[in-house]
Every structure is written in structure tokens, then in C-alpha cells.
Amino acid sequence: MAVIAIYSVKGGVGKTTTAANLAWCSATISCRKTLLWDLDVAGGAGFLFDVAPDHPRASLVLKRDVKATDAVIATAYDRLSLLPADDTLRELDTVLGRIGKRKRLARIAGKLGRTFERIILDCPPALGQISAQVMRAADVIIVPMPPSPLSARSFDLVVKEIKAHAKQHPPILPVLSMIDMRRNLHRQAREANPEWPVIPLSSVVEQCAVRREPVGVFAPGSPAARGYGQLWTAIERKLASL
Ligand SMILES: Nc1ncnc2c1ncn2[C@@H]1O[C@H](COP(=O)(O)OP(=O)(O)O)[C@@H](O)[C@H]1O
Ligand SMILES: [Mg+2]
Numbered sequence: 001m002a003v004i005a006i007y008s009v010k011g012g013v014g015k016t017t018t019a020a021n022l023a024w025c026s027a028t029i030s031c032r033k034t035l036l037w038d039l040d041v042a043g044g045a046g047f048l049f050d051v052a053p054d055h056p057r058a059s060l061v062l063k064r065d066v067k068a069t070d071a072v073i074a075t076a077y078d079r080l081s082l083l084p085a086d087d088t089l090r091e092l093d094t095v096l097g098r099i100g101k102r103k104r105l106a107r108i109a110g111k112l113g114r115t116f117e118r119i120i121l122d123c124p125p126a127l128g129q130i131s132a133q134v135m136r137a138a139d140v141i142i143v144p145m146p147p148s149p150l151s152a153r154s155f156d157l158v159v160k161e162i163k164a165h166a167k168q169h170p171p172i173l174p175v176l177s178m179i180d181m182r183r184n185l186h187r188q189a190r191e192a193n194p195e196w197p198v199i200p201l202s203s204v205v206e207q208c209a210v211r212r213e214p215v216g217v218f219a220p221g222s223p224a225a226r227g228y229g230q231l232w233t234a235i236e237r238k239l240a241s242l
Contacts, residue, residue, distance in 0.1 A: 001113030002239045003106075004120050005138035009161055010154075011125040014144040014177035016044035017205060018228070019122035022142075024214035025232035026118045027080035035072065035116040037109075038085035039134070040124040041092070046084040049075045050212035056086035059095050061108065068108050069115060081116070089124075096129035105130075106137035127165055135166035140238055142231075144177035144199070147189035151176065151196075171238065175199060175231060197234050199227040 006019040023036035023045075038045035038058075046052055051073055060066040061083070072081045096104065109119050123134055135141070143158050145151050155174045162169050176193065178201040180186050190198065199205070202224040204215050211218055215225045 001110075001117055001119065002139045003109050003137050004118065004235060004239075005123055005134045005141045006121065006144065007123040007131065007134060007138075007141050007162075008125055008143050008145070009127055009131075009158055013125075013146055014199065015125070016040065016042075016048065016122050017208060018142065018144050018175065018177060018199065018231075019120050020045050020048040020208070021205075021214045021216065021228040022232050022235070023080060023118075023120045024077060024216055025228055026120065027077055028216060029229060029232060030118075030236060031079065032117040033079050033115065034118045034120065035081050035083060035112060036075075036120050036122065037083040037112075038122045039089065039092070039130060040085055040122055041087065041089040042124075043085040045122045046082055048208055048212060048214070049080075049082055051075055051082055051084065053084040053086055056088050058084065058086045059088035059092060062092070062095060062104060063099065064104075064108075068112050072112075072115075083112075092124075093126070093129045096133060102133070103136050105133035109137045127161055131162070132165050135162060135169045138170050139242060140170050140235060141172045142175055142235065143172055144175045146178045147176045147186045147198075149185055149188055149192070151189045152193060171242070173197075173235070173238065197227070197231045199231065200224055 006015045027034040057066045176198045180201040204219045204222045204224045
């Protein structure tokens with residue numbers, strides 16, 4: 001079992017879209033039993049798969065009042081399940097602070113590991129209890145970043161903030177998340193970080209939120225679908241090297 005966190009201190013950088021598409025790659029391309037765990041109260045991951053919880057109990061799972069496996073719901077895809085977010089996550093940081101168990105998320109993920117081979121965490125754009133718990137639970141952290149000449153600097157800042165909040169942390173992998181090679185500055189960002197995986201800026205990716213399907217389903221030959229597939233392969237390779 002491996003836990004892959006999609007994380008950034010920033011919002012709107014493509015975390016949820018990346019998490020949803022990677023979860024689909026894991027379940028469909030790698031044929032892994034996969035759980036997408038939505039930790040962001042905004043609930044974007046559930047929206048992208050067009051599934052919603054019957055009962056709001058996301059924070060009850062973390063309080064251990066509800067068994068995590070009981071809160072998991074199926075998606076339209078084989079091997080792919082969702083642990084959805086809901087409004088109860090609004091108080092998540094306070095709840096985790098009050099519980100005082102530093103490895104609560106890691107422990108629950110460990111239990112879920114009896115059922116799932118890959119757990120993908122869609123994280124809220126925040127530093128605090130939740131990010132600290134994510135650092136303790138994850139085997140690898142993916143940081144999506146829109147390309148700019150300052151991408152490397154903004155990646156360093158995210159790493160610095162992670163380090164400030166977590167003494168130990170898993171390997172952190174940057175991804176250029178909305179790259180448009182027609183733009184000069186985007187090309188420069190690509191050239192400055194040639195080894196970073198890229199996801200193209202693409203209307204096909206935007207369509208995910210309209211069709212409520214991952215790109216691999218409705219545009220399998222698109223550069224975006226290839227980008228997510230290659231990123232997933234890079235993650236599996238990283239996990240194998242740990
Ligand atoms: N590669 C991409 N190309 C085009 N639009 C994208 C891409 N990735 C994300 N988006 C769009 O950017 C917005 C923010 O993405 P989202 O995944 O919700 O970010 P976050 O979870 O970091 O807040 C959404 O409208 C999404 O459709
Ligand atoms: Mg999000």
C-alpha cells in the first residue's frame with residue numbers, strides 16, 4: 001500500500017484535478033485498488049466523479065466515530081472508490097488539534113491499506129494540523145505548480161514551509177501543472193526544470209468538471225491524458241525506489 005498526497009499551500013494550482021485523474025490512472029492503467037480521499041471541504045474530488053455522500057461524516061472518520069471503510073463510496077469505475085469530503089471538514093484543523101493524535105490520518109490510512117493498494121489524498125491548500133498529518137501519512141508528496149520563471153522558487157518555498165511544519169517528510173515531487181508551450185514564460189519554466197513532469201494547460205482538462213469524468217475516459221489520446229499517465233508512471237517508479 002502507498003499513500004500519495006497531492007499538496008500545495010496554494011489554491012487553484014490543479015491539486016484536485018490532478019488527484020482525480022491520477023486516481024483514475026491508478027485504478028485503470030495500473031489496475032490497483034485505489035481510494036481517492038478528499039480532505040478538502042470544497043469537495044471537488046467527489047464533484048469530478050459525480051458522487052456525493054449520503055451522510056456527512058468525513059470528520060467522524062478522523063474522530064474514529066465511523067469506520068473509514070464504512071464511509072467509502074464507489075465511483076463509476078472498477079477498483080476506484082472515494083472517501084468524500086463534506087461540511088464536517090470545516091473544523092478539521094480544530095478537530096485534529098483537539099484529538100491530539102499526531103498520526104491519526106496515517107493510522108487510518110494504514111487500516112484502509114488492507115483494502116486499497118493506492119490511497120490518493122486531495123489536500124486543502126493549508127498549513128496546520130492537516131498538512132502535518134498528511135506529511136506523516138504520505139509516502140510521496142506531489143506539488144502541482146503553474147509554470148512561471150519563478151516556479152523553482154515557489155517550489156522551494158512550498159518545501160521550506162513543509163520543512164518548517166514537519167521534522168521529517170516524504171520525498172516531494174514538483175509538477176508543472178498548467179503548461180502552455182505557446183507562451184514564452186511557460187517554455188522558459190519548462191527549460192529551467194526539464195526533469196519536472198508536466199500537465200498541459202488544456203480545455204480537455206477543464207472539461208473534466210463539465211463532464212464529471214477523468215480525461216482518460218473521454219479524451220484518451222489527448223496530450224493531457226498522456227501527461228497524467230506519464231506522471232502516474234513517474235510516481236509508481238518513485239514508489240518502487242523507496
Ligand atoms: N491542466 C489544466 N488545464 C486547464 N485547466 C486546468 C488544468 N488543471 C486545472 N485546471 C482548472 O483550474 C481550476 C483549479 O483547479 P483545481 O484542480 O480545482 O485546483 P486546486 O485543487 O489546487 O484548487 C479548475 O477550474 C480546473 O478545471
Ligand atoms: Mg482542490
